[in-house]
Amino acid sequence: MDRFLIKRPKLMIDTCKVPASVDDEDHVKSGTELKTNELGQCEPSSREGTSDDIATLTHVSDSCSGYFPSYWKKEQWLEKIKEHEWLVVGKGDIGCRACKSAGTLGPLKSQGLKLSREWIECRVSCFGDTDEKKRQSIRKKIFDHKTSIAHKRSLEICEAAKKEHIEKATARQESAYQENTCRVFRTVYTLAKLNRPFTDLPVLLNLQSENGLDVGRVLQSDHSCADITDHIAKSMRRKLVESIISEDLKIGFMIDESTTVSKKASLVICMKVVFPKSDEASSMFFVLVQLADTTASTILDTFLQALYDNGFTREFLSRNFVSFATDGASNMLGRKSGVATLLQEMFPDIIVWHCSNHRLELAVADVVEDVSATNEMKSFFDKLYSLYSASPKNQAELQECARALSIRLNAVGRILGTRWVSSSARSVRAVWQNYAALVQHFENASKDTSRDSKQRATYKGLKDRLNDTSFVLNMGLLFDALVELEELSLELQKRSTTLMRAHKLIEEKCLVFESMSKRPGEHFLISQQAVRSGEFKGVALQKGRMTAIDHTRFFNCLSIKMEQRMLTTRSSHRALGQSKQDEDKTKYQDLLKHMEVFDKSKWPRDPDICFGDESIKHLCAFFRISQAQGAVSGFREYVSDMSDEDDKVPERLKQLLDVLKTLIISTAECERSFSAMNDILTNIRNSLSLENTSKLIFLKTVGPPLEHFKPESYVRSWLGKGRRHADFTACRSKQTEKNKSTVTAGKKSVWDLLG
Numbered sequence: 001m002d003r004f005l006i007k008r009p010k011l012m013i014d015t016c017k018v019p020a021s022v023d024d025e026d027h028v029k030s031g032t033e034l035k036t037n038e039l040g041q042c043e044p045s046s047r048e049g050t051s052d053d054i055a056t057l058t059h060v061s062d063s064c065s066g067y068f069p070s071y072w073k074k075e076q077w078l079e080k081i082k083e084h085e086w087l088v089v090g091k092g093d094i095g096c097r098a099c100k101s102a103g104t105l106g107p108l109k110s111q112g113l114k115l116s117r118e119w120i121e122c123r124v125s126c127f128g129d130t131d132e133k134k135r136q137s138i139r140k141k142i143f144d145h146k147t148s149i150a151h152k153r154s155l156e157i158c159e160a161a162k163k164e165h166i167e168k169a170t171a172r173q174e175s176a177y178q179e180n181t182c183r184v185f186r187t188v189y190t191l192a193k194l195n196r197p198f199t200d201l202p203v204l205l206n207l208q209s210e211n212g213l214d215v216g217r218v219l220q221s222d223h224s225c226a227d228i229t230d231h232i233a234k235s236m237r238r239k240l241v242e243s244i245i246s247e248d249l250k251i252g253f254m255i256d257e258s259t260t261v262s263k264k265a266s267l268v269i270c271m272k273v274v275f276p277k278s279d280e281a282s283s284m285f286f287v288l289v290q291l292a293d294t295t296a297s298t299i300l301d302t303f304l305q306a307l308y309d310n311g312f313t314r315e316f317l318s319r320n321f322v323s324f325a326t327d328g329a330s331n332m333l334g335r336k337s338g339v340a341t342l343l344q345e346m347f348p349d350i351i352v353w354h355c356s357n358h359r360l361e362l363a364v365a366d367v368v369e370d371v372s373a374t375n376e377m378k379s380f381f382d383k384l385y386s387l388y389s390a391s392p393k394n395q396a397e398l399q400e401c402a403r404a405l406s407i408r409l410n411a412v413g414r415i416l417g418t419r420w421v422s423s424s425a426r427s428v429r430a431v432w433q434n435y436a437a438l439v440q441h442f443e444n445a446s447k448d449t450s451r452d453s454k455q456r457a458t459y460k461g462l463k464d465r466l467n468d469t470s471f472v473l474n475m476g477l478l479f480d481a482l483v484e485l486e487e488l489s490l491e492l493q494k495r496s497t498t499l500m501r502a503h504k505l506i507e508e509k510c511l512v513f514e515s516m517s518k519r520p521g522e523h524f525l526i527s528q529q530a531v532r533s534g535e536f537k538g539v540a541l542q543k544g545r546m547t548a549i550d551h552t553r554f555f556n557c558l559s560i561k562m563e564q565r566m567l568t569t570r571s572s573h574r575a576l577g578q579s580k581q582d583e584d585k586t587k588y589q590d591l592l593k594h595m596e597v598f599d600k601s602k603w604p605r606d607p608d609i610c611f612g613d614e615s616i617k618h619l620c621a622f623f624r625i626s627q628a629q630g631a632v633s634g635f636r637e638y639v640s641d642m643s644d645e646d647d648k649v650p651e652r653l654k655q656l657l658d659v660l661k662t663l664i665i666s667t668a669e670c671e672r673s674f675s676a677m678n679d680i681l682t683n684i685r686n687s688l689s690l691e692n693t694s695k696l697i698f699l700k701t702v703g704p705p706l707e708h709f710k711p712e713s714y715v716r717s718w719l720g721k722g723r724r725h726a727d728f729t730a731c732r733s734k735q736t737e738k739n740k741s742t743v744t745a746g747k748k749s750v751w752d753l754l755g
Contacts, residue, residue: 069089069093069094069126069134069138070131071126071131071134071135071138072135077089080142084142084146085097086098086099086151086155087142088100088122089122090122093122093123093124093125094122094124094138094142095118095119095120095121095122095123095124096116096119096120096145096151096154098151098154098155098157098158099115099116099119099120099150099151099154100119100120100121101154101157101158102115102153102154102157102158113149113150113153114150115150115154116145116150119145119151124138124141124145126138126141177216177719177725177726177727177728178712178715178716178719178725180214180215180216180725180726180727181216181219181715181718181719181725181726181727182711182712182715183208183213183214183215183216183726184205184215184216184219184220184224184228184726185228185232185711185714185715185718186706186709186711187201187204187205187208187215188201188225188228188229188232189232189699189703189706189709189711190204190706191204191225191229192229192232192233192696192699192700192703193699193700193703193705193706195679195680195696195700197222197685198222198223198225198226198229199222199225201220201221201222201224201225202220202221202222205220215726216725216726216727216728217726217727217728217729217733218724218726218727218728218731218733219724219725219726226692227723228718229692229695229696229699230692230695231714231717231718231723232699232703232711232714233694233695233696233698233699234695235713235714235717236698236699236702236703237286237287237310237698238310238311240702241310241311241312242311243275244273245311245312245313245316247275247276248319248320249273249274249275249276249320249658250273250274250320250322250623250658250659250662251271251272251273251320251321251322251323251662252271252272252273252321252322252323252324252325252662252663252664253269253270253271253272253286253303253307253321253323253324253325253664254269254270254271254272254324254325254326254355254664254667254669254670255267255268255269255270255299255303255324255326255332255339255667255670256268256326256327256667256670256671256674257291257294257299257329257332258674258677260677260681260686260690260693264290264690265290265291265292265293265294266288266289266290266291266677266690267288267289267290267291267299267302267303267306268285268287268288268670268673268674268677269286269287269288269289269303269306269307270283270284270285270286270667270669270670270673271283271284271286272284272323272495272662272664272669273662274658274659274661274662280495280496280661281495281496281498281658281661281662282495283495283664283669284669284701284702285669285672285673285676285697285698285701285702286306286310286698287306287310287694287698288673288677288690288693288694288697289302289306289690289694290302290690294331295331296331296332296334296337296338296339296341296342297337297342299331299332299339300339300342300343303339317347318347319624321347321350322349322350322351322623322659322662322663323350323351323353323662323663323664324340324343324350324351324352324353324664325352325353325354325355325664325665325666325667326339326340326354326355326667327354327355327358327667328354328355328358328359328362328570328571333352333354333570340352340570349622349623349624351569351591351663352569352570353569353570353663353664353665354569354570354571355665355666355667355668356492356502356506356566356665356666357420357489357492357493357666357667357668358667359565359566359571360420360421360485360488360489360492360562360565360566361420361421362565362571363558363561363562363564363565363566364421364424364485364558364561366557366561366564366565367554367557367558367561370557370561371549371550371553371554371557373474373547373548373549373550374474374478374549374554376474376546376547377415377471377474377475377478377549378414378415380465380471381414381415381427381428381431382414383462384431384438384462385414385427387462394441394445397441397444397445398434398437398438398441401437401438401440401441401444414427415427415428415478415482420489421482421485421486421489422486422489422490424482424485424486425479425482425483425485425486426486428475428478428479428482429479431475432475432479432523435466435536435537435539436537436538436539438466439463439466439467439539442459442460442462442463442466443463445459446459446460446463464542464544465544465546466539467539467540467541467542467544468541468542468543468544468545468546469531469541469542469543469544469548470543470544470546470547470548471544471546472527472530472531472536472541473524473527473528473531473548473549474546474548474549475523475527476521476523476524476525476526476527476528477521477523477524477527477549477551477554478549479521479523479524480516480520480521480522480523480524481513481516481521481554481555481558483523484509484512484513485509488505488506488509491505492505492665492666492668493666493668495668495669497665497666498660498661498663498665499591499592499595499660499663499665500592500595500596500598500599500660502665503567503592506562506566506567507567509562510559510562510563511559513555513556513558513559513562514555514556514559516551516555517551517552517553517554517555517556517559518552520551524551567585567588567589568581568584568585568588569584569585569587569588570584571584593615594615594618594619595615595619595660596615597611597612597615597616597635598657598660603639607639609636609640610636611639612635612639613632613635613636616628616631616632616635616656617632619656619659619660620656623656623659625655625656625659627652627655630652631652631653631655631656633652634649634650634651634652634653634654635650635653637650637652637653638650638653672701673697673701676697676700676701677693677697679700680693680696680697680700681693
């Protein structure tokens with residue numbers, strides 16, 4: 001058992017002069033840390049440790065509580081520590097800060113060489129009966145220590161720590177243990193990608209061990225799994241930020257707020273950036289942080305602090321922060337004190353964008369408000385949703401009707417609500433396809449004597465609604481509109497969709513709806529034919545009390561509302577001043593006017609050599625691109641080579657095009673991140689902190705797939721910080737078969753039989 005009590009040598013850090021490369025939280029809390037004041041006086045730090053640490057701390061505190069030595073004058077002592085910065089004093093005795101910081105010589109140790117405990121613990125005293133003799137004796141000891149090999153090695157260790165050589169030396173020393181540690185890291189990474197709890201790690205490592213694979217003896221607990229996950233996520237995020245800063249890339253951020261399953265207000269931050277080796281923008285999750293409250297000032301402070309904590313600086317953001325997107329909540333886009341307004345006061349040149357998908361929902365909501373007949377369809381679909389979502393019996397009966405009619409049943413949801421229009425399209429499509437099964441189910445339920453008269457009357461009323469000719473016409477009209485809106489919504493959600501592409505799609509859809517107001521769409525024509533024949537999908541139709549939607553008014557209204565809501569940088573409620581809306585629209589049109597020089601379909605047949613120069617210069621100035629003349633020359637080269645089938649972009653023009661790709665037009669990435677959060681924070685896993693949840697979301701959504709994950713660099717940095725490898729022996733191994741004593745003889749006999 002003695003081998004379990006051996007303490008592994010660690011680098012002891014002087015808290016008053018910590019090397020820049022040392023991360024306090026990654027060091028073992030053994031040994032004693034001392035602070036020194038301006039006189040070189042030793043003071044114990046307040047960091048907690050083990051019981052042995054406390055005993056040592058008390059001893060050092062007692063011996064180092066004095067001021068400068070009594071045989072020195074204050075001015076003499078200050079001059080001495082100025083000459084020898086490593087000197088410290090305690091209770092009249094002196095010590096060496098460098099030796100104390102080194103603690104042990106580690107890889108620089110050689111036979112017969114060790115550090116003096118007296119110099120480490122401030123216990124070097126003088127001798128002599130006069131102050132002069134005492135000073136003379138201590139000068140000799142200082143000189144001898146200064147010229148000693150051990151002290152020089154200590155100085156080398158401190159200098160190496162500043163240059164981050166300690167991590168590399170420790171990693172090389174333990175390189176033999178990396179293979180098993182890499183296996184553990186891959187297993188932990190797999191758990192994070194698959195949303196599995198940390199407690200699965202011991203089970204999976206036991207399985208690998210049973211299959212004959214060596215996975216070491218430690219790093220096999222759920223706590224180790226959490227630590228390794230934390231290390232990998234931090235390292236990946238740091239690599240990402242360092243790459244963005246070193247390449248000086250333009251960047252855009254999108255934020256959204258939500259509430260977790262444990263009722264905590266949270267802010268998700270995502271970013272969009274074009275990396276040098278890519279032609280497409282990368283839109284990705286960045287971090288999830290907790291909000292103290294949901295006021296605009298708190299959200300702004302939390303957002304900026306999260307960026308600063310992860311490596312971004314105010315100077316970098318002032319130069320490269322080009323785009324900010326969010327939803328239309330008042331605390332986000334409020335004209336007077338919303339987050340976007342406050343952010344523009346700090347970064348005046350950023351483009352604030354109201355999420356295009358949210359604005360599409362607002363446009364549809366405006367149509368529902370103006371064309372009142374659509375509300376009747378909305379209410380009917382809400383009734384269908386509540387009828388089948390809350391009753392397994394009704395679901396089973398509908399399934400039975402669908403099977404009898406050989407219909408593949410689709411789920412029925414709400415329409416024209418708060419969810420994006422693609423969900424409304426799925427609901428209308430489901431009723432269109434399940435129409436015969438729904439009618440049959442309502443017919444059976446209205447005649448079911450096991451139900452009371454009120455229920456039978458309800459089902460009869462629903463059946464009459466479905467048989468109504470106006471319902472069939474309205475369903476066909478909504479189906480045509482929602483299919484088009486669904487396509488637009490899904491295109492806007494794509495990570496690769498640019499502002500120019502989005503503008504073109506929106507204009508096309510407005511023209512499509514104008515055309516539909518005059519010429520009916522595919523499903524509306526089918527509905528009209530069904531009404532004329534008196535039958536739809538084998539079900540007889542009849543004239544009812546439902547109001548038919550005026551398709552001309554509906555599609556004209558939809559086209560107008562989309563133009564008002566979508567063709568601007570942000571869409572405010574109509575109650576706000578018209579001047580603000582005009583200002584946003586002018587900014588949008590001005591930006592699009594200059595960006596259209598990249599649209600080859602709008603180029604003149606024989607463009608002038610200076611075609612587009614003014615627009616390129618304007619965009620370079622707006623986005624703070626210094627090489628404006630180079631971009632102009634690159635665009636001229638781009639225009640002159642119109643026959644290039646590969647559409648290759650000149651290198652001098654790439655930076656400007658990358659900035660335009662960075663502009664955010666949708667916060668769909670935030671919604672994807674919240675979906676990932678809900679997959680991780682389940683009802684039985686809701687005790688995870690938001691910090692750990694953020695790291696798991698990052699690994700799941702941003703981290704590479706397992707086949708591309710290379711754990712070697714993360715293992716090296718882990719070992720370089722003094723963390724244990726999988727084969728570490730100076731500690732207890734995992735405790736196996738804890739419940740062995742609870743296994744009864746009868747159960748063991750069954751296991752022996754089945755095993």
